Amino acid sequence: MSESKETSEKGARTMLEIQPVQQPLNAVVEVPGSKSISNRALPIAALATGTSTLRNMLFSDDSRYFMSCLQKLGFQLEIDEDTKTVVVEGLGGTLPSHDGILDLFVGNAGTAARFLTAFVSIGVGTYRIDGIPRMRERPIQDLIDALQTLGVSIRSELGTGCPPVLVEANGLPGGEVSIPGNKSSQYLSALLLTAPYANRDVEIKVSGELLSAPYIDMTIRMMSQFGVQVETHGDNVFHIAAGQRYKARDYIVEPDASSASYFAAAPAIAGGRVRVTNLSRDSLQGDALFAGLLEQMGCQVRWGTDYIEVEKRDGQTLRGIDVDLNEMSDTTMTLAVVAPFASTPTTIRNIGHIRIKETDRIHAVVTELRKLGVQVEEWEDGMRIYPASQIRPAEIDTYDDHRMAMAFALVGLRVNGVKIKDPGCVSKTFPTYFEVFTKMCNPTTT
Ligand SMILES: O=C(O)C1=C[C@@H](OP(=O)(O)O)[C@@H](O)[C@H](O)C1
Numbered sequence: 001m002s003e004s005k006e007t008s009e010k011g012a013r014t015m016l017e018i019q020p021v022q023q024p025l026n027a028v029v030e031v032p033g034s035k036s037i038s039n040r041a042l043p044i045a046a047l048a049t050g051t052s053t054l055r056n057m058l059f060s061d062d063s064r065y066f067m068s069c070l071q072k073l074g075f076q077l078e079i080d081e082d083t084k085t086v087v088v089e090g091l092g093g094t095l096p097s098h099d100g101i102l103d104l105f106v107g108n109a110g111t112a113a114r115f116l117t118a119f120v121s122i123g124v125g126t127y128r129i130d131g132i133p134r135m136r137e138r139p140i141q142d143l144i145d146a147l148q149t150l151g152v153s154i155r156s157e158l159g160t161g162c163p164p165v166l167v168e169a170n171g172l173p174g175g176e177v178s179i180p181g182n183k184s185s186q187y188l189s190a191l192l193l194t195a196p197y198a199n200r201d202v203e204i205k206v207s208g209e210l211l212s213a214p215y216i217d218m219t220i221r222m223m224s225q226f227g228v229q230v231e232t233h234g235d236n237v238f239h240i241a242a243g244q245r246y247k248a249r250d251y252i253v254e255p256d257a258s259s260a261s262y263f264a265a266a267p268a269i270a271g272g273r274v275r276v277t278n279l280s281r282d283s284l285q286g287d288a289l290f291a292g293l294l295e296q297m298g299c300q301v302r303w304g305t306d307y308i309e310v311e312k313r314d315g316q317t318l319r320g321i322d323v324d325l326n327e328m329s330d331t332t333m334t335l336a337v338v339a340p341f342a343s344t345p346t347t348i349r350n351i352g353h354i355r356i357k358e359t360d361r362i363h364a365v366v367t368e369l370r371k372l373g374v375q376v377e378e379w380e381d382g383m384r385i386y387p388a389s390q391i392r393p394a395e396i397d398t399y400d401d402h403r404m405a406m407a408f409a410l411v412g413l414r415v416n417g418v419k420i421k422d423p424g425c426v427s428k429t430f431p432t433y434f435e436v437f438t439k440m441c442n443p444t445t446t
């Protein structure tokens, strides 16, 4: 890979040209800890009674923002980046007191913004949760409304329905609440994670469809791993009995399955095989099933107890698939870059909500695939990608979206002249992505 500097109005930004591989891939890779699990383990450990040791934690923008917010809130964290360990002194459901407004900056971390908004409601005093300009465009009103119903004084400070959020906290009264499930599952996870510390039982009813459902299972399973039970009634009612307390513990964070998707997809594009270690189908993360889509497209997938391996043999062709990707929408970009290399079209459905993530991801994917000469149809809630007999070189815009950079780099494994603009944006969830990527291409490199 070669790096060059380009100067834009925003200042100097690098551009990375990906070199196509000369032979089939044959690599074993390990990816960093899961963002979603790290950013759940942190608030749970902070609420727990006693000291928790969190291992294999992710160190990236999203988890660093979460850790620094907890420190700002007055929690003691012993952070050791070399061993990827964070020791958290839980305060048993109290937040240290403060004067004036306590400002919490979450960058563009959706999990931090949403989980901390509910989390601070158990404190006493005023908190402001804010982020980068894009975070100020990401809705949070449904969570604000739900917390108001549960008795919290909270508002979108600029009246936009987005951060900054101002919380005048005086404990979480609790009760019954209904919340729409059609924008982000993170609102429901935020309520669930904090609910045990309400003054009375909390019952949450999700109105309408609940998107990104596997993340709710992850929340409930992690709460249970720390000793708190959520009662579910059907698919859409969640009851949390008051008085339950998280128990501090030693906890190992799984590798990030969304990060793993790029390495699973690499052989589908470049040929050969790649094994991702320490991840299995039996994961807390819905995205661990991404390799199943590659299997449907014609790749060989081996599901080990502690690895997932994907292989595409020489001369083998892939077929397109028609898939509802609502349950693993963070892998949309990964699937979208594999799709042009298949022999029939690929249709990705039911992902309208990804237009309100780091960027409008449907539009970003469609725009950049078209730059590469790929024919794509764009719909409000999905896209259809056609096989491309020839893909042309292009400079790929990444829209400050880590997944755009990580996914489109894969095209460069097979096509000459693919350049990724602002590759540093991968720091949101995977700062070492291009190092692991280079290692995958040259497995003998140490
Ligand atoms: O709860 C979580 O950890 C996440 C839920 C998903 O968001 P939505 O529920 O907004 O789809 C996912 O896209 C995000 O990366 C992480």
Ligand SMILES: C=C(OP(=O)(O)O)C(=O)O
Binding pocket: 108, 109, 110, 111, 112, 330, 357, 358, 403, 429
């Ligand atoms: C959507 C994502 O993140 P966030 O937690 O900011 O919503 C993502 O990581 O793809």
